[in-house]
Amino acid sequence: MDLPIEIKKYIENELNVIEKNKLYDKAKTISKNYRTNEGKGKKLLKNYDEAIAYAISRMPATFGAVYNSLKSSLEIYNPTIKTIADIGAGTGSATIAVNELLNVENIECFEREETMQNVGRMIFEHYDNLSKKVKWNKIDICNDEIKEKYDLVISSYMLNEISDEKKENIIEKMWKTTGKILLIVEPGTMQGYKNIINAKTKLIELGGYIIAPCKSNQCKLAENDWCNFSCRVQRTKVHRELKDGDAPYEDEKYMYIAVSKEKIDNNDKKRILRHPMIHSGFVKLKVCDDEKIEEITITKKDKEKFKIARKSKSGDLI
Numbered sequence: 001m002d003l004p005i006e007i008k009k010y011i012e013n014e015l016n017v018i019e020k021n022k023l024y025d026k027a028k029t030i031s032k033n034y035r036t037n038e039g040k041g042k043k044l045l046k047n048y049d050e051a052i053a054y055a056i057s058r059m060p061a062t063f064g065a066v067y068n069s070l071k072s073s074l075e076i077y078n079p080t081i082k083t084i085a086d087i088g089a090g091t092g093s094a095t096i097a098v099n100e101l102l103n104v105e106n107i108e109c110f111e112r113e114e115t116m117q118n119v120g121r122m123i124f125e126h127y128d129n130l131s132k133k134v135k136w137n138k139i140d141i142c143n144d145e146i147k148e149k150y151d152l153v154i155s156s157y158m159l160n161e162i163s164d165e166k167k168e169n170i171i172e173k174m175w176k177t178t179g180k181i182l183l184i185v186e187p188g189t190m191q192g193y194k195n196i197i198n199a200k201t202k203l204i205e206l207g208g209y210i211i212a213p214c215k216s217n218q219c220k221l222a223e224n225d226w227c228n229f230s231c232r233v234q235r236t237k238v239h240r241e242l243k244d245g246d247a248p249y250e251d252e253k254y255m256y257i258a259v260s261k262e263k264i265d266n267n268d269k270k271r272i273l274r275h276p277m278i279h280s281g282f283v284k285l286k287v288c289d290d291e292k293i294e295e296i297t298i299t300k301k302d303k304e305k306f307k308i309a310r311k312s313k314s315g316d317l318i
């Protein structure tokens with residue numbers, strides 16, 4: 001799923017006021033910092049140019065990851081959602097994804113860096129009255145409290161930036177402010193997966209019910225294994241230049257956990273964990289349910305299932 005075209009155009013053509021080489025360097029630094037500073041609690045995006053470079057280089061992918069995670073979660077559990085908090089909102093990717101999927105009038109963005117907020121504000125001015133729906137709050141979630149409760153609380157690609165010893169406390173804070181659903185999205189790295197599994201354990205301990213993607217409270221993957229999902233986002237010319245790639249798209253790997261305050265109905269479908277192996281006449285899928293992880297084969301003989309399996313992707317239910 002791609003960012004709405006109006007936002008894409010604005011980011012690429014108007015927000016992009018940085019000289020090309022500088023933008024290229026900033027995007028490279030951001031990407032290196034995120035790879036090497038996971039879990040160290042360092043401030044990784046500070047100045048205005050970095051905020052713009054983040055919007056251009058990362059927003060299409062983080063938007064895609066949140067959009068897919070939220071959509072998959074709402075397919076399982078879809079309560080009435082009127083109020084939303086986007087914590088560590090950055091330049092607003094998660095808020096835009098929420099706006100695309102839900103009909104809401106009030107979204108609150110919580111963000112520590114003013115530069116990120118300012119870039120987010122400019123972007124929201126260019127799409128679907130978003131600036132009228134959104135209230136920005138400057139907070140440091142490590143030190144400040146959020147007093148209100150929100151039906152849906154989202155944090156995307158933020159836990160990764162919090163130092164390991166503070167993560168549990170942040171999860172508790174986010175849970176306390178959640179009315180119905182808490183959705184946490186992280187990069188699809190091994191560290192991102194660990195962040196999600198630790199968050200899942202903590203949230204179950206706090207009385208939460210897993211909505212997606214896990215089918216079991218206790219992960220059945222081997223200790224050194226992990227899972228992630230992938231979404232394909234289209235690249236524009238600037239994006240291709242920044243990412244040193246010719247492909248017209250990029251595949252963003254991500255991991256997420258959506259947790260509910262209220263017990264939800266179980267479904268008997270299995271979650272596809274890896275990219276399906278499609279052969280002529282059969283499809284092999286690695287899937288997880290509440291009891292085990294297994295490889296299943298769906299053959300052409302089972303016409304309906306085969307048709308679905310051929311079109312499936314990792315993260316889907318089957």
Ligand SMILES: C[S@@+](CC[C@H](N)C(=O)[O-])C[C@H]1O[C@@H](n2cnc3c(N)ncnc32)[C@H](O)[C@@H]1O
Binds near residue numbers: 062093142156
């Ligand atoms: C990688 S960006 C993700 C932004 C956005 N959620 C997205 O998915 O594109 C992480 C954001 O979290 C913010 N952040 C990190 N630590 C924070 C804290 N302690 N309190 C509030 N915001 C924080 C950063 O300033 C940054 O804007």
